[in-house]
Amino acid sequence: MRIGVPKEIKNHEYRVGLTPASCRELVARGHSVCVEHNAGSGIGFSDQDYRDAGASIAREATEIFAEAELLVKVKEPQPHECKLLGAGQLLFTYLHLAPDPEQAKGLLASGVAAIAYETITDDHGNLPCLAPMSEVAGRLAPQAGAHHLEKAAGGRGVLLGGVPGVSPAEVCVLGGGIVGYNAARIAAGMGASVTVYDRSPARLRWLDSQFQGRVICRYATQSAIDESVRESDLVIGAVLIPGASAPKLVRRALLGEMRAGSVLVDVAIDQGGCFETSKPTTHQNPTYVVDGIIHYCVANMPGAVARTATLALNNATLPFTLAMADRGLQALRDDPHLRNGLNIFRGNVCHPAVADSLGMTFLPAEKALNG
Structure with missing residues (x-):
C-alpha cells in the first residue's frame, strides 16, 4: 500500500x-x-x-x-x-x-x-491510541497551571507546592481517568493539595489505593464540584466521554466566586471543553481571561513536548x-x-x-x- x-x-x-x-x-x-x-x-x-x-x-x-x-x-x-x-x-x-x-x-x-x-478500543474497554496523549496532557496540565499562577503570567502569585509555613496551592482535578490520574500525580508530586473528582466509585477506590492518602478522592456531585472550584487556585478539566462533546461542569457564574488570578486548564478542549467559558487556544497564544480567571485551553497540548x-x-x-x-x-x-x-x-x-x-x-x- x-x-x-x-x-x-x-x-x-x-x-x-x-x-x-x-x-x-x-x-x-x-x-x-x-x-x-x-x-x-x-x-x-x-x-x-x-x-x-x-x-x-x-x-x-x-x-x-x-x-x-x-x-x-x-x-x-x-x-x-x-x-x-x-x-x-x-x-x-x-x-x-x-x-x-x-x-x-x-x-x-x-x-x-x-x-x-x-x-x-481494546478488550478492556480502554482507548489505546488516546491513552499516551492523555498521559502526556495530564502530566503537562499542572506544569502549565503552575506557570500561569505566577504573577508575571497574570496569576495569583501562588507557588503550587508552597513552602514551610505557607500553604500549598489548592488543585481540583475534574475526572479521574488517565488524564486526571496523571494530572493529580504530578500536582501532588509538586507539593500541591489535590482533590480529584469522578463518578465511578470503583475508579475512586483505585485512585485512593494508588495515592495512599496523598490525594483526596471525592464523588463528583455538582455541589461538591462547585465548592471545590470556588476554593481552588488551579482547576484541571479532565473529563472524557468517548467521541462525544465534554459535559460543561463549571458554569460562567461560578467564575465570579473564584479567587481572581486562579487558573483553569481545560484538557478536554479537543471535545469542546468542560468549562462553559472554554474556547480553543494555541501554544502561541495559550491563555485568555474571563471574569478575572485565566483560561488555558490549548487544543494540542502534547505538541509542547x-x-x-x-x-x-x-x-x-x-x-x-x-x-x-x-x-x-x-x-x-x-x-x-x-x-x-x-x-x-x-x-x-x-x-x-x-x-x-x-x-x-x-x-x-x-x-x-x-x-
Whole structure:
C-alpha cells in the first residue's frame, strides 16, 4: 500500500504521524512510504533519517494527498487539507469531530474513510491510541497551571507546592481517568493539595489505593464540584466521554466566586471543553481571561513536548497502521476495536456518539463496511 505522511500545519504542532522506525516496519512488509519534506525536522527526524528507513520524500503536501492510499497524521485535517482528500483514501489521525461540524462536513464531502485514534478500543474497554496523549496532557496540565499562577503570567502569585509555613496551592482535578490520574500525580508530586473528582466509585477506590492518602478522592456531585472550584487556585478539566462533546461542569457564574488570578486548564478542549467559558487556544497564544480567571485551553497540548509525544503515539498506533496497510478496509471488518475508530465512511457518520453530538444520521460501521 502507498502510505503518506504530511507535515502537520496546526499552530506550533511539531509531532509527525510516523517516525523513521515506524516507516522501517512498513517498508519491511512491502509497503511504500512517502513523507513530506521536513515533516519531522522540528523534533529531530531529518529527511535523511526517513530515507535511511526506506521512505521517499515529497516536496509538497499536495503530492502526499494525491498519491497516498493511507494517510497517517496526528491532528485533524485543516479545511484546505479536507479538500485534498479523495474517495477511496484511508485517513488515520486524531479527529475530535464532536465539537467540529465544519470538519465533519469536509470529511463527509470528500468520501474518505476517516479512522480516529481517539475512539479505537481494546478488550478492556480502554482507548489505546488516546491513552499516551492523555498521559502526556495530564502530566503537562499542572506544569502549565503552575506557570500561569505566577504573577508575571497574570496569576495569583501562588507557588503550587508552597513552602514551610505557607500553604500549598489548592488543585481540583475534574475526572479521574488517565488524564486526571496523571494530572493529580504530578500536582501532588509538586507539593500541591489535590482533590480529584469522578463518578465511578470503583475508579475512586483505585485512585485512593494508588495515592495512599496523598490525594483526596471525592464523588463528583455538582455541589461538591462547585465548592471545590470556588476554593481552588488551579482547576484541571479532565473529563472524557468517548467521541462525544465534554459535559460543561463549571458554569460562567461560578467564575465570579473564584479567587481572581486562579487558573483553569481545560484538557478536554479537543471535545469542546468542560468549562462553559472554554474556547480553543494555541501554544502561541495559550491563555485568555474571563471574569478575572485565566483560561488555558490549548487544543494540542502534547505538541509542547512533541518528540516525547510522537514516540509515545507511534508505540500505540503502529499495530493498527500495519494492519490497515496490510489488509486495507478488511482490517476494520476483522477487528471490532479498530472498527470503533471509523468515524466517517463514504459520506456517512459511523460512530454513534459523534453522530449524536453533531445531530447527524448514524450508520453503524459494520453495516457501512459491508454494504
